[in-house]
Structures are given as structure tokens and as C-alpha cells.
Amino acid sequence: MMRLTGRRRAAAGRDSEDRLYRSRLDRTIMTTLLIAMAVLWLVPIASAIDRALVFNGWRNFSEVITGDIGGITLWQTYWNSFAIAALHAVMVIAVSSLAGYGFAKFEFRGKELMYYVTLVFLAVPATSVLVPLFFITRELDLRDTYLGVAMAEASLTMPFGVLLMRNFADTIPDTYIEAASMDGASHLRTFSGVFLPMSRPALLSLGSLSVMWSLQDFLFPALLLSDHGKTTAAQAVFRFKEYLAVTPDDIGKYNASLVLLAVPALVVVVASLRFITRGLAAGGIKE
Amino acid sequence: MRSSPAAGGPDVGRRLTRRPGIGAFAIFFGPLIAFYAVFYFFSVGFLIRTSFQKVSLSFRDATNVGLENYRLLIDDPRFIDAVRNNLVFAGVAIVAAMTIGFFISVALWSGVRGRALLYAVFLLPTLMPIALIAAVFRTMLESRFGSINEFLRGVGLDALAQRWLIDPDLAYGVIMVMFVYLIGLPILYYTSNLSIINTSALESAVLDGANPLRLMSQILFPIMRNTHKTVTLSTVLMSFRAFDIVFFSTGGGPAGRTEITGTYVYNYTTSGIKVGFGSAAAVLVLLVSLIVSAVQLRIYRSAGAQR
Amino acid sequence: MPSLALEGLTKSYDGATEAVSKVTLTVADGEFLVLLGPSGCGKSTLLRMIAGLETVTSGELSIDGRSVANVHPRDRDIAMVFQNYALYPHMTVRKNLAYPLKLGGVPKSERNARVEQTAALLEIDSELERRPGSLSGGQRQRVAMGRALVREPSVFLMDEPLSNLDARLRMQMRSEISQIQRRLAITTVYVTHDQVEAMTMADRVVVMNKGRVQQIGEPTEVYEHPANLFVAGFIGSPPMNFFGARCAGGVVTVAGREIAPAGTLEADSAGSVTGVEAVVGVRPEQIQFGAAGPDELAMAGKVAAVETLGAETLCHVQVDLPGVTVEAGEVTQGDAGANSLLVRTPGNRSDLSGQDAELRVAVGSLHVFDPSTGKTVVSRHGTPRDEPRGSEAENRRGLEDSQT
Ligand SMILES: Nc1ncnc2c1ncn2[C@@H]1O[C@H](COP(=O)(O)OP(=O)(O)OP(=O)(O)O)[C@@H](O)[C@H]1O
Ligand SMILES: [Mg+2]
Numbered sequence: 001m002m003r004l005t006g007r008r009r010a011a012a013g014r015d016s017e018d019r020l021y022r023s024r025l026d027r028t029i030m031t032t033l034l035i036a037m038a039v040l041w042l043v044p045i046a047s048a049i050d051r052a053l054v055f056n057g058w059r060n061f062s063e064v065i066t067g068d069i070g071g072i073t074l075w076q077t078y079w080n081s082f083a084i085a086a087l088h089a090v091m092v093i094a095v096s097s098l099a100g101y102g103f104a105k106f107e108f109r110g111k112e113l114m115y116y117v118t119l120v121f122l123a124v125p126a127t128s129v130l131v132p133l134f135f136i137t138r139e140l141d142l143r144d145t146y147l148g149v150a151m152a153e154a155s156l157t158m159p160f161g162v163l164l165m166r167n168f169a170d171t172i173p174d175t176y177i178e179a180a181s182m183d184g185a186s187h188l189r190t191f192s193g194v195f196l197p198m199s200r201p202a203l204l205s206l207g208s209l210s211v212m213w214s215l216q217d218f219l220f221p222a223l224l225l226s227d228h229g230k231t232t233a234a235q236a237v238f239r240f241k242e243y244l245a246v247t248p249d250d251i252g253k254y255n256a257s258l259v260l261l262a263v264p265a266l267v268v269v270v271a272s273l274r275f276i277t278r279g280l281a282a283g284g285i286k287e
Numbered sequence: 288m289r290s291s292p293a294a295g296g297p298d299v300g301r302r303l304t305r306r307p308g309i310g311a312f313a314i315f316f317g318p319l320i321a322f323y324a325v326f327y328f329f330s331v332g333f334l335i336r337t338s339f340q341k342v343s344l345s346f347r348d349a350t351n352v353g354l355e356n357y358r359l360l361i362d363d364p365r366f367i368d369a370v371r372n373n374l375v376f377a378g379v380a381i382v383a384a385m386t387i388g389f390f391i392s393v394a395l396w397s398g399v400r401g402r403a404l405l406y407a408v409f410l411l412p413t414l415m416p417i418a419l420i421a422a423v424f425r426t427m428l429e430s431r432f433g434s435i436n437e438f439l440r441g442v443g444l445d446a447l448a449q450r451w452l453i454d455p456d457l458a459y460g461v462i463m464v465m466f467v468y469l470i471g472l473p474i475l476y477y478t479s480n481l482s483i484i485n486t487s488a489l490e491s492a493v494l495d496g497a498n499p500l501r502l503m504s505q506i507l508f509p510i511m512r513n514t515h516k517t518v519t520l521s522t523v524l525m526s527f528r529a530f531d532i533v534f535f536s537t538g539g540g541p542a543g544r545t546e547i548t549g550t551y552v553y554n555y556t557t558s559g560i561k562v563g564f565g566s567a568a569a570v571l572v573l574l575v576s577l578i579v580s581a582v583q584l585r586i587y588r589s590a591g592a593q594r
Numbered sequence: 595m596p597s598l599a600l601e602g603l604t605k606s607y608d609g610a611t612e613a614v615s616k617v618t619l620t621v622a623d624g625e626f627l628v629l630l631g632p633s634g635c636g637k638s639t640l641l642r643m644i645a646g647l648e649t650v651t652s653g654e655l656s657i658d659g660r661s662v663a664n665v666h667p668r669d670r671d672i673a674m675v676f677q678n679y680a681l682y683p684h685m686t687v688r689k690n691l692a693y694p695l696k697l698g699g700v701p702k703s704e705r706n707a708r709v710e711q712t713a714a715l716l717e718i719d720s721e722l723e724r725r726p727g728s729l730s731g732g733q734r735q736r737v738a739m740g741r742a743l744v745r746e747p748s749v750f751l752m753d754e755p756l757s758n759l760d761a762r763l764r765m766q767m768r769s770e771i772s773q774i775q776r777r778l779a780i781t782t783v784y785v786t787h788d789q790v791e792a793m794t795m796a797d798r799v800v801v802m803n804k805g806r807v808q809q810i811g812e813p814t815e816v817y818e819h820p821a822n823l824f825v826a827g828f829i830g831s832p833p834m835n836f837f838g839a840r841c842a843g844g845v846v847t848v849a850g851r852e853i854a855p856a857g858t859l860e861a862d863s864a865g866s867v868t869g870v871e872a873v874v875g876v877r878p879e880q881i882q883f884g885a886a887g888p889d890e891l892a893m894a895g896k897v898a899a900v901e902t903l904g905a906e907t908l909c910h911v912q913v914d915l916p917g918v919t920v921e922a923g924e925v926t927q928g929d930a931g932a933n934s935l936l937v938r939t940p941g942n943r944s945d946l947s948g949q950d951a952e953l954r955v956a957v958g959s960l961h962v963f964d965p966s967t968g969k970t971v972v973s974r975h976g977t978p979r980d981e982p983r984g985s986e987a988e989n990r991r992g993l994e995d996s997q998t
Pocket of ligand 1: 607608613631632633634635636637638639640787
């Protein structure tokens with residue numbers, strides 16, 4: 001029995017592989033090409049790790065991990081990054097799940113126009129709104145706070161969040177909303193008791209993406225955080241350079257810090273790659 | 288008691304439970320509207336206003352200069368170069384996406400061992416902080432201690448060891464390579480669309496004995512037309528957001544050779560003095576991004592209407 | 595006091611066409627009312643207006659004497675079972691059942707008691723801790739009913755609740771729903787396009803077409819005395835046979851034989867539209883093989899095709915009567931030439947295939963319709979329901995007679 005299913009699976013696997021190749025040779029050539037490219041793609045990573053070990057070997061790493069670099073430790077940058085990422089994700093999820101529900105389940109005049117206006121800001125470059133965001137954050141007295149950075153980042157993520165949540169909400173049949181309404185739930189109650197639990201997959205995608213984008217962000221921390229103690233991991237790529245890449249001897253330490261600064265994003269991305277790819281695909285190939 | 292339809296006229300088929308009251312509307316859209324009011328509508332207004340001013344980052348003592356900033360901007364060859372570079376890099380990225388990215392996606396899709404791992408190798412760099420990737424490229428290409436040159440010298444190819452980031456043309460090439468390197472998103476789009484295409488056309492072509500390259504270029508490539516659009520537009524938009532790539536590798540140099548709009552605007556904004564001028568540049572970049580977004584939305588909408 | 599009253603209830607989605615048009619009816623306390631009609635006739639729309647899920651364009655709607663047209667669904671004291679059940683996938687069966695009570699502010703202990711009680715009634719008490727995703731179709735259907743019943747609503751609505759089940763389960767749930775409804779004596783409006791469900795479950799049936807009520811009545815009444823061509827053609831499977839007839843001097847005649855007074859028919863200048871003076875309808879089981887008696891109409895024909903269903907046989911008999919084409923209650927083509935009558939006869943009669951046959955039908959079982967308005971002029975008036983149908987021996991004799 002076991003062997004049968006095993007064999008059948010192997011046959012099915014071969015089926016799906018054979019959709020492009022006439023022969024083994026075809027397959028070998030393609031696979032070789034693919035692996036050669038993958039190796040090319042790994043060169044920068046290999047280089048960084050290799051460089052991180054020059055002069056002092058693993059001591060480069062331990063010094064970066066334990067040391068104080070320009071008034072901040074590596075761990076502190078991790079903490080700062082995650083604090084901002086979490087705030088950012090909470091804000092994006094809260095605002096865009098509410099709006100996504102509204103766009104999908106409400107009917108009112110001008111709804112589609114409003115949705116269109118929301119999405120038009122989907123691709124605003126951060127650099128072009130630096131000036132006003134700096135001004136707003138200053139006026140709100142949120143400079144050098146996690147919240148200020150998270151809000152600035154959320155403003156760029158929000159259109160995508162609304163897009164993702166509305167697309168998902170559209171796939172939830174209206175009858176669930178109607179049933180809840182007949183059961184006596186208000187819209188807010190339906191939202192929290194029925195919609196949000198049913199939206200788990202979308203919320204996981206949006207949450208993972210929000211965290212990831214925040215960890216990727218360099219510009220807003222650089223613009224809004226002047227306090228060295230609040231430096232984020234992405235921002236530290238810049239700041240650590242001043243302290244670590246002074247003499248040629250330090251090159252190992254600087255590269256070690258680059259490798260280590262990748263850790264937060266790497267952990268998040270690897271842990272939630274499924275949700276991230278699903279979310280990106282849903283946002284990009286909306287039909 | 289007669290129940291009359293609300294406010295006369297034909298009932299337009301709205302469902303009772305779907306018509307939000309003012310309270311429900313406020314709860315569900317209030318946060319979004321507040322957010323947009325501050326971060327987009329106020330922001331854009333503010334940006335437009337500063338673009339007509341001569342002002343510093345303290346925003347005090349602004350003087351109105353009318354269209355002066357825009358005039359200076361259009362006369363600044365560095366800005367024109369930045370826009371051109373932006374387009375060139377976007378073009379390179381699009382071509383790479385539709386060739387290399389497409390090839391990688393199809394090869395992955397057609398089934399290789401370790402598919403998930405290979406996929407991650409191509410995808411992960413895009414999902415990392417770009418600052419980090421760019422910094423790694425920079426140290427890797429550093430002319431004295433960079434690992435590329437050390438490797439070249441190590442194998443006796445000293446002649447090939449170049450001043451990668453100092454020679455303007457080479458630096459330009461390096462930026463292009465980085466745009467190609469960050470090919471993750473197109474691969475993701477192709478991969479997820481490949482998983483839902485109808486393969487019957489492909490199967491009959493395989494039975495006819497077509498070779499893999501021909502299958503890719505003549506059958507799969509045309510089938511993926513809609514994905515090419517997604518890829519193209521998202522790549523263009525990405526290129527306007529690609530500040531970190533340039534800033535952390537060449538910083539826009541040498542001598543402005545690799546400047547893109549992002550670094551251009553950033554430098555004026557953060558220099559703290561010519562903020563009005565920077566704002567004028569920002570307004571133009573913003574305008575372009577909004578137009579591309581609008582085009583993208585139109586394409587999605589008409590694709591949706593066709594279904 | 596009627597539990598539910600509709601008066602002139604109308605719904606228009608686009609302002610021009612009416613999906614539901616001037617529906618007036620009342621549902622008595624504890625009654626099981628079935629809305630029956632073809633797809634798109636407005637059944638769901640009507641039900642959803644009662645539920646409060648669609649706004650009312652015009653007309654009046656009251657529950658227990660209280661006008662509710664502008665009342666929110668949750669305040670109407672009604673419950674509904676949806677076609678796709680709409681069970682909350684993230685809640686256990688127990689939580690699904692308890693949810694409406696929780697929202698209604700019912701204290702926890704009472705909530706539990708009512709959930710247990712409802713679950714016992716529907717025999718899902720052993721599934722209370724499971725999620726809907728792991729239940730079978732029939733179980734989900736029960737949970738959906740349970741969630742509606744647990745609130746003890748004054749009106750219970752169901753929109754095609756059995757359409758997602760396979761045939762066997764559908765039959766079983768059909769009788770279970772009827773039983774539960776009778777036991778609880780709960781006013782119910784049930785939507786279906788399956789006439790078997792309507793005939794077996796309903797106290798009264800509302801037959802609808804194109805947004806309008808065609809007839810309201812008990813299932814047997816709707817079957818035996820259809821109000822118009824649409825109902826006559828829609829109810830009954832296999833459907834009623836139609837053929838053309840003449841109408842002159844105040845009487846309707848078929849093949850030269852007077853069958854009924856024309857009544858209002860002549861006054862309407864019958865036939866001006868379609869070229870058919872009168873339409874006569876007869877149900878397949880009312881036609882028998884054999885020589886006609888004094889009160890019977892005789893027809894001669896040839897059995898063109900035979901479908902054997904085991905317990906009974908459907909014979910397509912070619913007869914020399916003017917054909918008419920009736921579609922959705924309207925005569926679309928008059929005098930379609932040769933006509934084929936469907937005859938339903940007990941037992942396996944595959945031997946009839948290709949034979950010449952003599953048919954007889956009691957004149958009292960013929961329905962006469964006005965071809966221009968579709969209205970019934972003369973409804974089947976004789977033929978007590980328990981009169982035995984022609985025995986097999988009789989039928990066989992009739993066949994032999996015609997062969998000689
Ligand atoms: N939301 C809507 N907007 C516009 N027209 C609608 C809407 N819902 C239904 N209609 C139209 O109203 C008419 C009646 O629809 P309804 O759903 O009530 O039919 P039904 O009898 O329930 O049919 P079915 O058996 O297929 O469920 C149809 O012509 C339908 O196209
Ligand atoms: Mg329906």
C-alpha cells in the first residue's frame with residue numbers, strides 16, 4: 001500500500017517535470033544553467049561572510065555582538081527595529097482591515113472612486129514625501145520616537161494593506177455578513193467576531209509583509225531618528241560604517257556587522273516566507 | 288402604516304445590511320481617512336507649497352519664489368540625468384526580469400530538485416534591507432580589499448581588477464548589475480502565475496518535440512502576457528523607490544554619474560538648505576509615480592472586467 | 595393574527611424592471627409556506643426582503659402586526675438558513691449555535707441549556723465540539739438550522755437549504771425539516787425550485803413567475819386546479835399535456851366533441867393572438883389506454899416512444915390533435931401540427947412501443963385555458979382523487995381492441 005502510493009507520487013512528480021523536457025539532456029542543461037545562476041546570486045553573500053572572517057576570524061563576530069558601537073549595541077538595534085516593525089504592522093493591520101471590510105461589504109455612493117483614490121498612492125516613493133513627513137512628525141512631536149517612524153512607514157504601506165484586505169474580504173461570501181447581521185451582530189461586531197477570524201490568512205500575510213518592509217526601511221529612521229540609541233538595524237548599516245570601517249583592519253568587523261544586521265530580516269522572512277509570497281502575489285496579480 | 292422607500296426615486300438595489308450608517312462609516316473609514324488626510328492630502332499640499340518656496344528644513348523664514356525652483360530644476364543637467372538614469376535602470380531591470388527572471392521562474396516551475404531552496408536564493412535578496420545588500424556590494428567591489436579584486440589577483444588576473452566604484456562607467460554598470468540582482472519580485476509574480484496557467488497547449492507542443500527554449504519563448508512567454516504587465520509596472524515603480532540601491536553603493540557618484548531621482552531628492556532634502564528646490568523635484572517624481580499607479584490600476588480594472 | 599403579512603411588496607433593483615412585483619400574501623401562525631418557481635423568478639429576493647437583507651421598493655411588510663419594512667434584520671425576530679449555510683468556520687458547532695444568543699445578551703447558563711436542547715432536537719449533540727469544516731453536508735445543514743432555531747424566532751426563513759445535499763440526504767432532510775417545523779409549530783417561509791420539496795413539505799405553496807405570484811394554495815389544490823397555464827405547466831412531472839381546441843357557440847370542442855362551456859373564453863375573443871381558440875390541458879396520468887366510455891374523450895394514436903421507469907412507463911403517443919407550444923405559461927406557437935401526448939401508465943409497458951393505441955380520458959379531467967391570457971377557464975372538476983386508475987388488464991384490452 002505504502003509502496004504503491006509512493007510510486008504513484010513519483011510518477012505524478014515525473015509528470016509535472018516532464019512538461020517542458022523531451023529528454024534527460026534537456027533537463028540536465030536547464031538544471032545546470034539554473035544552478036550556475038544560483039551560484040552567481042550567492043556570490044555577494046559568500047563574499048560578505050568571507051570578508052567578515054578576515055584578520056580576526058570569528059572574533060570579528062563576537063566583538064560586534066558584545067561590543068558597543070558608536071553608543072549602541074547590536075542587540076539594541078534589533079530591539080529598535082522590531083519595536084518599530086511591530087508598531088507599523090499593528091497600525092497597518094488595524095486601519096486597512098477596517099477599510100478593507102468597508103470597501104468590500106458596504107455599499108454607498110462614491111465607494112469605487114474612494115477606493116481608486118486610496119490605491120493611487122500605492123507606489124509613492126518615500127524620498128518624495130520626506131519633506132512633508134519630516135514636518136508632520138516634528139509638528140506631532142514624534143521625532144526620535146518609534147511611533148513617529150512607524151507612522152511614516154505606515155503611510156506608505158497603507159494603500160497596499162487596503163488593497164490586500166479588500167481583495168480578501170471580497171472572497172468572503174456576503175452571506176456570512178448577512179448571517180451575522182441576522183444573528184444580531186452590528187457591523188463592528190461582525191468585523192471583530194466573524195470577519196477578522198476568517199481573515200487569518202490575509203492578516204498573517206499583511207502582518208509579515210508589514211514587519212518585513214519596516215525592517216527593510218532605511219530612509220525614515222535615518223530622517224526621523226537622530227538619537228543614536230534608537231538606531232535600527234537597517235539604519236546601522238550606515239552608522240556602523242563610521243565606527244567600524246575606519247582602518248583597513250576593521251574591514252572584517254564591518255562585514256561581520258553587515259552579516260549580523262541581516263539577521264532580523266532573515267529570521268522574519270524565512271519564518272514567514274509562505275505568507276510573504278502569498279501576500280505579494282495577491283497584491284501584484286490582482287485580477 | 289405604509290413603508291415608503293427612502294427619499295423617493297427608484298430603489299437602487301442596496302441591501303439594508305450593506306448601507307452603513309454614519310456611525311459605521313466613521314468606524315470603518317475614519318482611521319483611513321484621517322491617515323490619508325494627514326499623510327497624503329496634507330503632505331502633498333505641503334510639498335507643493337514648499338516647492339514654491341526658498342526654505343530650510345527648519346521651515347522658518349520661507350520666501351516665496353514662485354516657479355523659480357521648477358525652472359532651476361529643469362535647467363539642472365544633474366536632475367535630467369537622474370531622471371534618465373532612473374529610466375535606464377528601470378529598463379535594464381525590466382529586460383532582466385522578462386529574460387533572466389522569466390527563465391529562472393520557468394526552470395524552477397518545470398521541476399528541479401531543491402526547488403524551494405533555489406527559489407529562496409533568488410527571492411531573499413529582494414526581501415532583505417536593500418541598504419544591506421548595497422553595502423555588501425560596495426565592500427565586495429572595493430578596489431583594494433574587496434573580495435572580487437582579491438579573487439582576481441589571487442588567480443593572476445590583476446589586469447581585470449578594476450576600480451569598480453570609482454570609474455564612472457564601471458560604477459554605472461555596477462548599479463545595473465544590482466538592479467538585475469534584485470529580481471525577486473518578478474520571479475515571484477511569474478512563479479505564482481505559472482502555477483495557475485493552463486498547460487494543455489504546452490503539453491501538445493512537448494509531444495510535437497519542441498525544445499525547451501522554443502517552448503519558453505513561443506508558448507509560455509505569450510501566455511504570460513498579463514504577468515509581463517504586472518512585472519513591467521511594478522519594476523518601473525520599484526525603480527523610483529530604489530533609493531537605497533544607489534545611495535549605499537555609489538552614493539550617486541562618481542560625480543553624479545549614477546544619480547537617480549531618489550538620491551537627488553534625498554540629497555537636497557537632507558542637506559537642510561535647498562529644501563524648496565528638493566520639494567520641486569519631489570513633486571515631479573511624485574507625479575510620475577501617481578501616473579504610473581493610475582495606469583496600473585486601469586490595467587487591473589480592465590483585466591478584472593474581462594473576466 | 596397572521597404571523598407575517600405582505601401587501602403589494604415590490605422590489606426593483608434598477609428602477610425599471612421589478613424582480614418582485616406587488617406580492618400580497620399572509621402566512622398564518624405556525625404555517626409552512628413554500629415559495630416555488632423557476633430560477634430568477636424572484637423567490638430569493640422576496641425572502642431577503644422579509645429577512646431585511648434587501649430594502650423594500652414599495653409595499654408593506656409586517657410581522658405579528660408590526661410594520662418592519664424599515665427595521666434592521668436583527669430587530670425583526672426572524673432567523674434564516676442560507677443556501678451555503680454560512681457557518682462560522684472558526685467557531686465550534688457549540689459556539690456557532692450560541693453566537694446569536696450571545697449577541698442577544700442571553701446569560702451563559704441559559705445559553706448552554708438552549709444550545710444543548712437545540713442540538714438534541716437536531717441530533718447533533720455529539721458534534722458540538724467540532725468545527726464546521728469537519729462536518730458532513732447533512733450535519734452542516736443541521737447546524738445551520740440549529741443556529742436559526744436556537745433563537746426561537748417568530749418567523750423562520752430558508753433559502754434552498756437542501757440544494758447542496760445529495761439526493762438521498764435531501765429526501766431524509768426533507769421529512770426531518772417538516773417534522774421539526776410541525777413539532778415547534780414555527781412559522782416558516784421556505785424557498786425552493788424543486789416542486790417535490792414544495793408538494794411534500796408545504797402547508798401552502800406560492801407559485802411565482804417573473805416576480806409575480808401566480809397562485810397560492812395547498813399543494814393538491816395547486817396541482818389539481820392550476821390557476822393558469824404557467825402553474826399547470828410548471829407543477830407536475832412529467833408535465834401536463836397541452837393541445838389546441840375549438841371554441842364556438844359557447845362551447846369548447848375537441849375533435850368534434852363538446853367538452854365544456856366556454857365561459858369567459860368567447861367574450862375575450864379567444865385566439866386572436868395565437869390562432870388557437872382554446873388550450874386544453876391533461877395530466878399524463880389521466881390518460882388511459884382503452885376504448886372510451888360515455889363521459890370520456892376518445893383519441894387514436896401511435897406509441898412513438900416508451901420510457902420505462904420500473905414502476906411506471908411513460909409513453910409518447912402521436913395523436914391527431916392540433917399541437918400548441920406552451921413556454922413559461924405563454925402560448926408561443928399555435929397549431930404546431932401533429933401532437934404528441936405523454937401518457938403515464940403503471941408497470942413496465944415496453945411492449946407498447948410502436949403499437950397503434952386507443953386512448954381515453956375523462957372529460958371531467960380536462961383543463962381549459964384562455965390562450966391569450968393564459969388564465970384557466972375550466973378547471974378539472976370531476977375525477978375524485980381516489981378513483982382507481984385504469985387497471986393494467988383494461989389498458990391491455992384497449993390496446994387489443996385497437997389492433998383488431
Ligand atoms: N443584487 C441584485 N442586483 C440586480 N439584480 C438582481 C440582484 N439580485 C437579483 N437580481 C435579479 O432579480 C431577479 C430575481 O432574482 P432572485 O435571486 O430573487 O431569483 P430566484 O428566484 O431566487 O432564482 P434562483 O432559483 O436562481 O435562486 C433576477 O432576474 C436577478 O437577476
Ligand atoms: Mg435564489
